Amino acid sequence: MTQFTRRFMLAIGAASISVSALPAFAQDYPTKPVTLVVSYAAGGGTDAIARVFAARLEKALDGRVIVENRPGAAANIGTDVVAKSDPDGYTLLIGNQGPMVVNPHIFKLRNDPAETLDPIAMIADAQLVVVVGPRLPVKSMAELLEKAKSQRLVYGSAGNASASHVATLLMGQMAHVDLKHVPYKGAGPAVNDLVGGHVDFMVTTVPSVIGLIQNGTLTALAVTGKERFPALPDLPTVAEAGLPEYSATAWYGLLGPKGLPEEVRQKLAGATAETLADPAFLESLQKDGGVPSHLVGKDFADFMASERERWGEVVKAANIKVE
Amino acid sequence: MIETIEHLGLGLSVALTLQNVFFCFVGCLIGTLVGVLPGVGPVATISILLPVTLSLDPTGALIMLAGIYYGAQYGGSTTAILVNIPGEATAVVTAIDGHEMAKRGKAGLALGLAAIGSFIAGTFATIVIAALATPMTKLGLLFGPAEYFSLMIMGLVLAVVLAHGSLVKALAMIVAGVLLSCVGADMETGRERMTFGLHMLTDGIEFVVLAMGIFGFGEIFKNLADPEKRDVVRGKIGRLLPTLAELRENIRPILRGTGLGSVLGVLPGNGAILAPFASYALEKRLSDRPQDFGKGVPAAVAGPESANNAGAQTSFIPLLTLGLPPNAVMALMVGAMMIQGIVPGPQVIENNPDLFWGLVASMWIGNLMLVVINLPLIGLWVKLLKVPYRLLFPAIVAFCCIGLFSISNDPAQVMMAGVLGLLGFALYKLQFEAAPLALGFVLGRLLEEKLRQALLISDGSMTTFLTSPLSAFLLLIGLVALVIAVLPSMRKSRDEIFTDA
Known part of the structure; x- marks a missing residue:
């Protein structure tokens, strides 16, 4: 200076x-x-x-x-x-x-x-949470990423460039897999199609799916933050589950x-x-x-x-x- | 069956406590007001009231919010009938014949039929929710993007039937509506379409702006341009309540509308908006005098109004059974439940049976209250038409402008509605129907969204609409309806050619 x-x-x-x-x-x-x-x-x-x-x-x-x-x-x-x-x-x-x-x-x-x-x-x-619906019967993040290597999985998002979209983009880029993006107008309709088995998985906000996770309609695989989420303590972070550098909130x-x-x-x-x-x-x-x-x-x-x-x-x- | 009655009994015992009856009443009252005032919708009202509900007990809070929602659906038809301003997409149909009736001095009958039809629909829908909630939810989930797209195609075909003039003009209006719905940023790429660089168009045109412009302001221009006609019309008020014979005549449309609305309300993505259109089309098809539709037929008010109300109520089903909100108001209800510490989903019915059944039962009580609140008001509403138009129209314009501004606190929306009002007036002068345009606009948006989602999922293969049995079935119905709709008018135009020759 x-x-x-x-x-x-x-x-x-x-x-x-x-x-x-x-x-x-x-x-x-x-x-x-x-x-x-x-x-x-x-x-x-x-x-x-x-x-x-x-x-x-x-x-x-x-x-x-x-x-x-x-x-x-x-x-x-x-x-x-x-x-x-x-x-x-x-x-x-x-x-x-x-x-x-x-x-x-x-x-x-x-x-x-x-x-x-x-x-x-x-x-x-x-935090956001990674959830799968009835169309994709996997039980863990590792399985999801494995599956994504052999087939092009379809994910819904709350909209183009939404947090839910970019968080999934980052995941795909880190895991080097090609994913198919289907944008919806808000998380609600996207979750609806996930439950109906029209898309494979989604990364979305906790309140939009917590009830469906708790009653077993959807399976949560991981949370996207650096630390685990207190209300879902058994759920690993994406980083723990296979993509060490990953974090998206x-x-x-x-x-x-x-x-x-x-x-x-x-x-x-x-x-x-x-x-x-x-x-x-x-x-x-x-x-x-x-x-x-x-x-x-x-x-x-x-x-x-x-x-x-x-x-x-x-x-x-x-x-x-x-x- | 016995179980259902027991559940409803539990619900009634919760809903009939003094406190909950009060909340239900407050909700219905606010809802009616919000519905009657053009432009102020239930979504904005509920989100503003949401923090207030924090301090209430969860059941009372939800009962009140639900009351606002169906109260607003109900109040919206009052404005549609009296001044031809449909505040919600669902009231567009009510405005067609309802306002014609009002112009012919039958405003009381139209409002009365709407009230009674809504009550019957509400009662039936409450029973449907209590007895059939779970299987109905499964039906809703069958609708993925492909199936939804086909349903919308079917809906557009129904829009053709809405027209009571030239078929070509109706088609032109539907296409214009679909095109208007395409204005704004592309949902997938974000690229702007038909915005001409105007900031206010990047998010597309709001339905309320379109409806208030084309119907509301258009109607005002029309009345101001034609003062004599208007005064003759307003001289007559007519009877306030329907007679028994009129009720008997309309009970079938009411029941059919209720059935249609109950089913369509369960569909995700606001399937309820199709209900009144479908009911109108059905009544017109079944009527002995379809040519009178659009000129003030009571059945064309009673049926769609019932369908509207039934749909509004059954749209609670996906929310209550799965925690999936089918429209923006239900999404707010999810928010309200979360604030109260209740996680929406199937477990609500087990963990909080008093809340679940209390809410369901309160809907019936709320519908009863709406009748109680509104029947005495009909006299008052109708008297409103007696107010000299030079005083009435500035008031309508003022309320519309407030409502339009409140959508996004942006004066641009008010200006846009003004421009659309001129368009509405031009359409009237050229004898085009505005209702098919409104339906094209509403369905166009969903149509594009679902088409693109379906094609993204299927990797661009169009066969996805035929390989899904449900989708193929809906397209087939649409095709059949189109043939039925087009054939007679083709025959007619051929007749005309022959007579001309």
Whole structure:
């Protein structure tokens, strides 16, 4: 680093300290309702987490938090809305894997989340689970991968470039097997066809299949995270079951437009931490297959950067691109 | 049989507690309101209310949410009949003859038949759920992409029968509907189709936007352009409730609609939307005066309304028996159950019998309540038509705009509906039917999705639609229906040619 830039950085640092000391509004934050943007229509998995989160965040912030659904364009519209809003902490985003780190590799984005958004804190990390239906009577991950070598297995996904899709892509690439992808509109219809024996297997969110696993309609083979899932302790991770480097989770985080006042950001990070310590919130999170995350600020940003690089390679290898 | 009665008894004992009756009432009331207000749908309402249900007891919460769902289905037909705005795909059919009836001063009769038909359908569907839930679920699971595609083809053939004018125009409208459904990002590659670079079109056109534009705004343009006709119509109100003779006349359509709806409701991917269309087509086929359909035939309201309600109710079957949600509302119900710590699936019936049977029984009570809530309201609704149109239409437009905006908090949706309204008016002027367009639009989306899924699974081999017996059977029915539909009109047009000559 040259002398000039170092001095420049110092100046910026000093300026930001004086700025953050000045305005009284940041300390009183929030003085009006906070809008929490969800990039999906009401009723989806992200929406469900956002609504439960918002209800707890209200208590921690001692102010109104309103969930606003801004669905559209593969969840890129929500990103645009927040990126363009004033960085005052009154417009926030529930960001998740797809629009934050996968979409930049697929779409020409108007607002790149890495440049236009400020990661505040990560909320949760949700495991996915590998399940097979009656069409493919295998009992373990190893058997599934073995079978996939001799025949082209069909898997359903919750949609093109969804967490369920890219997690299966990664699996296929690591195992060097060719899989047949059938996209559905959401996990529900895909699980339905898995139960009906129209597709072979699926990698999907825990809540979409937990009941069917427990009553034996579907067979769970593995979970996709680095650690086992507490509600299904006998289930190995994909890494344990044969693909040592494998890990894929759907995660959720709180972000704001670039340039949030430091005090607001810290208040929000603190409120998020408080929410994540709430046993009732943890319980509902666990039902969604999630574990709380404690990545804040820069750590969260670094995590997003590494996820972005990793999924970029997967998407590139699978040649998914929208012109 | 005795077991079923015992189960229903247990259910009634749960559903009839003061607290649960209250939740059921609240659900039905909210549902009716949401249904009557154009644009505000049950999906948005339930997801907003979901966090509230956290603090309720699980049975009460689910009873209330279920009430919102079938209450909304029911309330939607009120708006369809009175002002020709179908808020849900299923109400499109009700609007055809229902609104005609309203224009002829029979709004009360149309609303009354809808209420009574829905109640009978709801009662029957409750019994179906109690007695046949498990075998019905198996039927639903037989429908993979190939079978579903063939079912949709059959549905499109039925759409032809919906038309009461020119067959060529009806076909053109169906094709236009299918094309409109193709707008937006491709489901497999994400490539944009027919979006002209407009951001608001990347996710395709929302059904509510289409319906409110073409039917709602189109109707308003139509009325404003033709004030004299409208005032004559509104002068008459007519009787409020159907007579016994009218009931007797419509009991068969109601029962047939109930049967169709009960079966189609179980199918995954919202098979219930086919139910009213199928019922309309069936009634038209069985009627002595099919040429009157579209001009305000009571059976064309009673049948489809019953089918609609039965379908709405039996769509709970896959959710309750397997934990598989067949549509967006049921997916929310899964969410509601999970929040309450109940994992949806076959074990619910064993682990939480009071919840399961309580919910089932509450549906019957809810249907009764809907009649109780709505029959007295019919007088009020009909009086609404007496309101001078210069006051009524701005109110309708305002409610529509609020509803449209609330879909995704985006003004672009409101503008799109305005443009579609002009299209609806143009269609009216050119004497094209909007209903086949709406059906083409609804089915087109599923048609493409299922076609591509089926072909992906079969590696592109078209024979997959014939090698599956169920799929082949459905295609055959479609073919037969098409021949029956086309033959008479071909004969007729030949007659016309002859008379002209």
